[in-house]
Amino acid sequence: MSDKPNANRRKFLRQASAAVAAIPVVSLVGMSNAKAEEQAEDGHAHSYVNNAADADHADYSDGEKCKNCAFWGGGDSEWGQCFHADFQGVQVNAEGWCDEYVSS
Numbered sequence: 001m002s003d004k005p006n007a008n009r010r011k012f013l014r015q016a017s018a019a020v021a022a023i024p025v026v027s028l029v030g031m032s033n034a035k036a037e038e039q040a041e042d043g044h045a046h047s048y049v050n051n052a053a054d055a056d057h058a059d060y061s062d063g064e065k066c067k068n069c070a071f072w073g074g075g076d077s078e079w080g081q082c083f084h085a086d087f088q089g090v091q092v093n094a095e096g097w098c099d100e101y102v103s104s
């Protein structure tokens with residue numbers, strides 16, 4: 001019997017594995033950049049507003065802003081990530097607010 005078919009199959013499987021492994025990395029890099037550019041609009045969820053001064057909600061207290069909320073992940077940026085599940089895929093404003101605010 002010849003080993004040729006097995007060698008060809010091993011070579012094919014190695015090449016296919018390398019190709020499949022490369023695709024998700026490229027896709028994820030592209031997706032993360034696209035998501036980072038989308039900014040939340042007023043009313044996105046939980047009575048969100050881009051400027052806390054516009055909050056018209058019984059739970060709002062002076063001084064509460066996204067940038068001092070426990071869900072804030074934007075550091076010193078004007079727009080940043082909110083780790084609350086209802087704000088995935090958008091950035092919120094550091095000066096914004098929503099009724100899920102948690103003091104950090």
Ligand code: SF4
Pocket residue numbers: 048065066067069070071072082083084087092096097098099100101102
């Ligand atoms: S959970 Fe916090 S950081 Fe996220 S939108 Fe509401 S107030 Fe802003």
